[in-house]
């Protein structure tokens with residue numbers, strides 16, 4: 001892992017193929033160790049990890065905390081509702097307080113895009129060594145989710161050697177509310193970065209045409225794209241146009257709170273057109289894997305039969321894999337210095 005060079009993980013736009021290789025290789029090692037009964041490793045002994053979640057979370061927060069404990073780190077958990085935010089303290093000042101307590105890695109989630117980046121810039125300007133790991137910010141980015149999705153897919157295609165190479169030339173269909181999805185944005189960087197072609201599917205109100213240029217080079221904040229050859233992105237408006245060529249399907253949470261913006265007028269119509277059901281699976285390649293980052297709107301993005309009974313529905317596998325993947329991210333950040 002000598003070539004790892006990121007102090008912070010904010011976005012996957014600046015990830016190279018070798019970064020994806022490092023994360024997947026390490027995650028596979030951590031997953032194998034857990035399987036042999038090794039639950040705790042001393043790698044991060046003496047390090048302090050803080051989960052600074054200003055927005056709610058079940059999977060990301062708890063799996064990061066478990067990953068940190070599995071590496072023997074000390075873990076601090078911030079609770080927005082009982083914090084001094086209620087007294088008017090800003091998120092940036094809150095972050096600096098945790099930095100002053102000596103935290104080595106701050107995992108930050110916020111409903112506004114770019115709060116983790118602002119915190120990382122402030123830490124850098126203050127000369128502190130603390131790393132920032134984006135746990136999901138607004139509509140912008142959710143890098144650890146995309147990396148665990150990548151690992152889950154790679155492992156599905158090759159159990160023993162889940163490398164980025166296993167994703168190359170695969171066609172991944174991403175269905176649903178792309179516009180409001182930070183998960184979809186991060187997956188676009190990682191999947192095309194590993195050479196997969198991505199088909200996006202959704203109604204125009206949730207999938208504007210300009211997503212076709214999403215990974216146009218150079219990525220934001222970089223001089224040049226570190227990935228020399230990316231997979232292609234295409235857009236379809238109708239599931240039946242894409243399902244026969246897909247090697248995997250990722251569905252996304254329909255952000256029902258957005259219904260207030262009248263982006264979806266009829267939930268039944270959405271379900272009929274974009275839900276993954278037994279009928280849809282019959283028209284796909286045999287044993288096609290189905291992923292969803294959670295939380296799931298049961299019966300809207302995925303039918304209960306697919307969620308509970310379909311052998312290749314990988315939703316729980318994604319959650320299980322989140323622990324070794326997040327262990328690998330913490331390990332790489334903590335061992336940079």
Ligand code: CP
Nearest residue numbers: 057058059060293294
């Ligand atoms: N997938 C995901 O980010 O889930 P949580 O909101 O529960 O963390």
